[in-house]
Amino acid sequence: MAKQPMLKFVKVERDMPTKRTAEDRKQDFNEIYAEFAAAKANEQASRCSQCGVPYCQNHCPLHNNIPDWLNMTATGRLEEAYAISQSTNTFPEICGRICPQDRLCEGNCVIEQSGHGTVTIGAVEKYITDTAWDNGWVKPIVPDAERTESVGIIGAGPGGLAAADMLRRAGIQVTIYDRYDRAGGLLTYGIPGFKLEKDVVMRRNKLLEDGGVRFVLNCNIGEDLSFDEIREQHDAVIIATGVYKTRDLQGPGAGAKGIVRAIDYLTASNKASFGDEVAELVDGTLNAEGKSVVVIGGGDTAMDCVRTAIRQGATSVKCLYRRDRANMPGSQREVQNAEEEGAEFVWLAAPKAFAGDPVTSVKVQQMRLGAPDASGRQSPEVIEGADFDESADLVIKALGFEPEDLPKLWGTDGLEVTRWGTVKANFGTGETSLDGVYAVGDIVRGASLVVWAIRDGRDTAQAILEKFNAKAAIAAE
Template identity: 35%
Template sequence: MGKKTGFMEYTREHVFEREPGSRLNDWNEFSSPYSDEVLRIQGARCMDCGTPFCHLGMEINGVTTGCPINNLIPEWNDLVYRGKWQEALERLLKTNNFPEFTGRVCPAPCEGSCTLAISEPAVSIKNIERTIIDKGFENGWIKPRIPTSRTGKKIAVIGSGPAGLASADQLNQAGHSVTVYERVDRPGGLLMYGIPNMKLDKKIVERRIRLLEQEGIKFITNTEVGKDISVDELKSTYDAVILATGAQKHRDLQIEGRDAKGVHFAMDYLTSVTKSLLDSNFQDGQFINTEGKNVIVIGGGDTGADCIATALRQKCNSVIQFSKHPELPMERTADNMWPSYPNVYTLDYAHKEAKTIFGTDPREYLIQTKKIEKDANGHVKALHTIQMEKIYHEDGSYHFNELPGTESVWPADYVFIAIGFEGTETSLADQFGVETVNHKIKASVGKYQTNVEGVFVCGDARRGQSLIVWAINEGRAVARMVDYYLKTVAV
């Protein structure tokens, strides 16, 4: 694959990013692809490694390893190296319904499992993937694929995130009639409102939705199943139902002062900003505005980083991100060997931006929030914290000890809670009568069938909070099972 000696001749080029000083003045995407020639050379670095772990698609110690949708990475790397972009697109679309999303927001576990990454920087897989699909749209290679015949079977998909969209796409191409229900005003789920525009331009999401509509999929927005339309009506209208509602039950802080004004879930903050941007370019004022304010983000993950980037664009006065875990090492540790995902120190786009503005990485590690202090009006005034140490056990488990004498008080005008999600909201599941376990809808891998006849589940609603590639994986897989069900059982 690629050039036989390319990995020895060429070095990795990282994604081209606009300078933080300039990109903070707008809400456009912060990154863009390199030229064809640069990417041709990057494709040449693919090693012909014999066993390409990049598309392995499994979990090691609970962490994703390789590509869960089994992208044919070496094949399209080779085609890009040889300048055959349209053929590369054909190979890419064999496994991935939405490369324009994964090429922008996937954390690229494929690169962590790249054979070259054992001793050198990995092949620039994610950037090549994004460029292939972008070229497909720019050159008109992406056209509506309208099924030539219909089966007469009707399917309702509840939820329009990546899992729901992938299942709808696959089933529509199989000739079934698919309707996607979304309770908010725009389709896309977290792709639309959970990821800020500078990371994933919403025109990219809207373009894909329009294409799916042209191909025959119907989208019904501002409609909450179980409230605006009954579960019984849905089940009587459709031959099968797919629950792709995601994991939207926020994990919360149970501490004194949690009810203070100015304390919000991170997703509520990000949603308000993106919706106002799309609705009115912020002219409606219907968003949480941190301009001139001191912001603290509780939670060390990607959503927390997105809150940092958003607050910086709003011209906040300061921003800090709290993480309960220690700072990651600069290189892999003995218990984090290849091909598992590399848990090493990196500067996310948001952290680079904060460092440019304030001079330091905004993250604070091994810190626990103990109390939220309010002012006389009930608004958040400060956070009270204590430092911790992480104690590891022989079986791999760990616990945290608080360190007396390390208490601190941090001024704050806004606090955003970004500590993840417990699972799916179970009210809809209860109305359908499907079984749930730990806020997840119960269904086995490979079957995706709930305990209720004709009702299936996929994505985060089944597996819990996860990656976009797992959502697409399960959307494609549940579509296969629903197609089989419609052809063999619901006849």
């Protein structure tokens, strides 16, 4: 009888790839986890119980066929594992690195529920795709036949890139327009290298370019090119701009020098990692070196800022969040990594005012959790008379992102938006109020996960293909 390659969760303990020491990883922006060795990846994949109802798959926005590619990995069939993984996920090596697996696939693993510790799905996913790249299994797109239809995509983030990949595979002519000098959106300029090394993103961009996707970079819609001009040039247009407008701070002194936006701070740091000359880093405006840093916010962007400041050489880094640890939106894994590296979290604390210009300190008001709000989450309440001061030479606002006013920015009529400013679009197809115009990702959902943007991009590409095919069928009659 053949030896059972799976269901080893009772005998084999959960294990993660080796994590570099905090002292070591503070010195650079390289990823903090080592790669799984083949034997370790096989061992950890073999812990999967191959359950009849795979909750990991059900709770993945892309419904990745996780049990099958774990089985393939456990039995050494890595090229097949990659093929299965790539069939549902445009960027598995990126999701393997930055998805909050603890809230999605791993957090819903059946063996985790039974007390055996979840399968390390994210690390195995990363291993499979990195192995595929190393072995030359990842090939540029070669469509079976070229088609005449053309799609313009505004925004080169994960949603736009995922849509471009699917459309090119079907032979559609694709042009992506983006305001930055490199494609990737937040993958390139918003997420630090210690979570997602930039060559991982750049090689995907090059693969798309080699497959026939055309990139028009340094292009601001409404300035360099009008929205109407893009619509005229293409049979369909996808809006995939993401959300970049920063929620602002309130209170006296909030406009002082030394109080900066998270997106500006992270972009400057990431540009430097490419070897770019960044004036704001040189003059200290967006540089934490030698400074007392206060980061305001509790999401993953705040964690990115905290950990970047440590690597830049801040003398102290504190993160203020108005709720407690259990109620913060960011990944608990990221909080742990930040604490290991020397960051301090000040829970139940919110800024009230700022002293100095440039800023010298933050007046902090202590909070407590009160009655639940409409979502069921406890609302923070101010504890009167419990204010205190935190020294700060640099304050980073990481309070989340909101959509820009696209109809006004682009001077276009008829593009309907919601009361939150997001583009009103069908969640299944991405169709907007304008004929032939679609929208995907954060500009529809609000600030969300990369994996959801990928899902939206793929769904909308499929909807566009179906519409093109229907028109072609009518024309052929």
